[in-house]
Amino acid sequence: MLAAAMQTLTRPDVPPPSGTDPLAALNDAQREAASHLGGPLLVIAGAGSGKTLTLAARVAHLVLNGADPQRLLLLTFSRRAAQELQRRCAALLHQALGLKPTQAAPVLPWAGTFHSVGARLLREQALAIGLSEQFTVLDRGDAEDLMALVRQQRGLAATAKRFPMKGTCLSIYSRCVNSQSAVGPVVQQVFPWCQDWVDELQALFADYEAAKQDQQVLDYDDLLLWWHTMMQEPAIAGPLSERFQHVLVDEYQDTNRLQAGILRALKPGGGGVTVVGDDAQAIYGFRAAEVRNILDFPGQYSPAARIVTLDRNYRSTQPLLDAANAVIALAPERFAKTLWTDRASAEKPRLVTVEDEPTQARWVCEQVLARREQGLTLMRQAVLFRSSHHSAALELELARRRIPFVKYGGLKFLEAAHVKDVLAVLRWAENPRNRLAGLRVALLVPGIGPAHARRPLDTLAAAADPGAAMATWQPPAAATVEWQALATLWLALRRGEPGWPGELQAIADWYAPQLERLHEHAAARQTDIDQLVQLARGQRSRERFLTELALDPPEASSDNAGDPSLDEDYLILSTIHAAKGQEWQAVTLLNVVDGCVPGDLGVGTTAELEEERRLLYVAMTRARQHLDLIVPQRFYVTQQHRHGDRHMYGARSRFLPPELLPLFTHATPRADGSEPTRPTTQVMDLREKLRSRWG
Structure with a gap:
């Protein structure tokens, strides 16, 4: 029945199957937005106006009118928002198609955050754009650590005057990337105390970029930067534009210049574009979000752009x-x-x-x-x-x-030291050139210090076959047994022998004695490792797990949980x-x-x-x-x-x-926090008494 229904949907001359109308529960403005067919659409969705329902109804309406779910691109700003949107779309389509409870509604494979969709497309196009297919994504903490390593190599940690620390350097770099601005203007406007270091910062960022490319890693901002740069190539942009029949963006007021540029490259003429947002709720300028994206949208696609305003609020009095x-x-x-x-x-x-x-x-x-x-x-x-x-x-x-x-x-989950240790093993196995992950793992081995830890990394970086180099590298005598256990695990992970998600459990087993040795309250921290193993079961591969974890990390860890x-x-x-x-x-x-x-x-x-x-x-x-x-x-x-x-x-x-x-x-409460009460006794008038003091 589902296959037949979907075949019907692809024929515009055939009415959609009978079922519940996905627009039935909408008010007039919501229905106008959801049923729009044609050129670019801007939906100004006021606070509490039901924008998620409207967007889901629009997706369902498009599908029921012949749009291919495989060619719908839905871009949100959190995985939770994408999941909620998918859930609502599925429910509306399920009812509209008259499906039985046991039948699944059409899925929307291209619904996700800008960064997660970017990661998928970059993985697909990796060979065509000079990326390794095995690139890994750095989380914020690892990106800061790599910036610190490059900063130290350039001698900027030993300057006579205060040079920005790694976190500030990464923030400046991120702001430059997302706002598409040069270092000088960004420093002058946002980091004025760093104005003496503009040239040094520019050189630092060039070395940071080179280090990422050498190690075949991307940071969070690269997922947008590489996607945007890729879309400037007609040989790639053309097929991708054709691939997606409709592009729908939620929370458009929170996009930065890179994201707006990606949207324009995907749909230069605006056909099939829907953006939903509220300029009155644009509050992320400190992340380089650009409110002008939504304010200028009608002018960019004039005169074809249509504006629909949702002003009925369902939340407040x-x-x-x-x-x-x-x-x-x-x-x-x-x-x-x-x-x-x-x-x-x-x-x-x-x-x-x-x-x-x-x-x-x-x-x-x-x-x-x-x-x-x-x-x-x-x-x-x-x-x-x-x-x-x-x-x-x-x-x-x-x-x-x-x-x-x-x-x-x-403290975020991925910032906890024990979680970073386990993930470093997985990242190093996924990408042997990830020097940052390799250094962290090598230092976990008893008997290996910073000097020795760099040697296997140098060996692997120079080797045509990293696996063979790992198998033959000789550690210091004091670390022979422990290193052999790590090397055996690493080689097994490279070969995929434990299978996914068994790979993560194998790492957890190897790490257990290190956890006891390195950290207090090991039992509490072990629950985080167990949570990682559980999370792994929800992803289909090691690469997907590492990418999704970097893009949408869990919030809490036992490092700051305290007593339950x-x-x-x-x-x-x-x-x-x-x-x-x-x-x-x-x-x-x-x-x-x-x-x-x-x-x-x-x-x-x-x-x-x-x-x-x-x-x-x-x-x-x-x-x-x-x-x-x-x-x-x-x-x-x-x-x-x-x-x-x-x-x-x-x-x-x-x-x-x-x-x-x-x-x-x-x-006007009293000092004790309670509401004032009206006096119950006669008010004394002291004015005459005070005047009489002066004669």
Whole structure:
């Protein structure tokens, strides 16, 4: 039945099979966007307007009208978003085709992040563009380590003046790549303290690029850079453009210049292009995201481009939307829209003025507990902030009151030393020229120090047959037994003898005694290794596993897990950036003052200031029912100061000018965090007594 249905779909003269219409549940604007056929389409999707459903319905509509699922390219910004989009598309197609529960809906093989799709295409075209088919992808930590190695080789670690550290060097390099800018302008605009080192940085990046090519590795940014460069070659760009009938991009406001350039190269005329996004939620400029991509989209494809605006909000109450609309309406350049909803409410958002940060922390705790008593669980409440350190006082107060919380951030899974050790073995087996991985593995062997560790790497790099070189290399006498065990494992991995995913289990078995020897709390860390083995079972090959792990790593590791939480409920603490795409019944935003929102480093240019305005808008539109913006009047500064601690006064954020204040209710809690109550006794008038002091 499925085969017959798909044959029918490829014939435009035959109506689609009977079933549920994928557009039936959409509102008018969503239906207009989903049913568009023809030229380039820009969907301006306001916060909470159902953009994922609309995009999924559009995919289903295209397939039902003859589009080949194999020729649909869906580009998202996270694997989770791609999976959710695929799930919704499958559900809509399943219903529309009238399939039985046991029958699978058509799959969308080309749905993924820009980076994951880029990795697949580069792997396909590797021989044609001078890449090794066995290239491996460096994660952020490994890329920093390689940058450090090149930095040291160039003698930049021994300069008389301070030279940028490896992380800063990689950040500058990444910014140059993603913004398609030269080193000089990037340093001047974003890293001004590095302006004395522009020439040295340029030479460092050239050597870094050469080192990656010598070792047959790509870093995260290379996946876009090589894809973009590849698309400048007509012999490759032409077939790829023809291969994909439709290209749909989610969160287009977060694309950088490389990604926008890739889209234009894939579809120069704009036919079959759909981009979905919201310029009012463009908040990733620090990652080189370019809001002009979405603002300029209509002009790039004029006059063929069509714009559809989704302005009905399904998340927030109207008073919350009124305030958020007013904040973003003050932006000088934007796609005009006014979010509306049928969720009426008499409760306005609150603007809360407090004495200082400790009072702010106490008040938040009081409100969180009060709402919990009213039936709103902690997990349905969130406290947001501009920067991670803004929640320090609140975290102390939450701990004192024994209110459990989870804060987004911390050590990433792939940054844990024991995880990096295991993956280094796998990466070295996959790519014998990966010098960084090989050095890390060699140093795991007892009896081999830094000097000896480089020798087998030099041998393998010079050998036509790395396997033979590995089998015959002689280690120091003290390391003979341990090295032989590693060499045996490495050769077996090269031959694929354990089979996938058994290869990772073989590495875990070899690494177990090293884990005991090198790390404390080995049992807790072993759970991370076990998790790696489990993750491996979800990928079809070693190469795919390493690539996907570098592109979308797990978040947590035992290095920072601490004691497991025994609480069934916990409060959410999050930066605004990490909260994008999320929603809660109640949202509290800390430190809505100049210097925090906007941040003191975010007001250098008009573009930076406008991104800070959009950041406040994103925070406000995370709330469904309750929204509190807190304005501390005093901040204590405990940095070194000859007169001891000092304080600074805070002014309400410039994004909340006086004309917006009627959209809020106002509260001024007491120093203990509780709401003030009206006095019950007669108020004493002391004015006459004070005047009488002077005669």
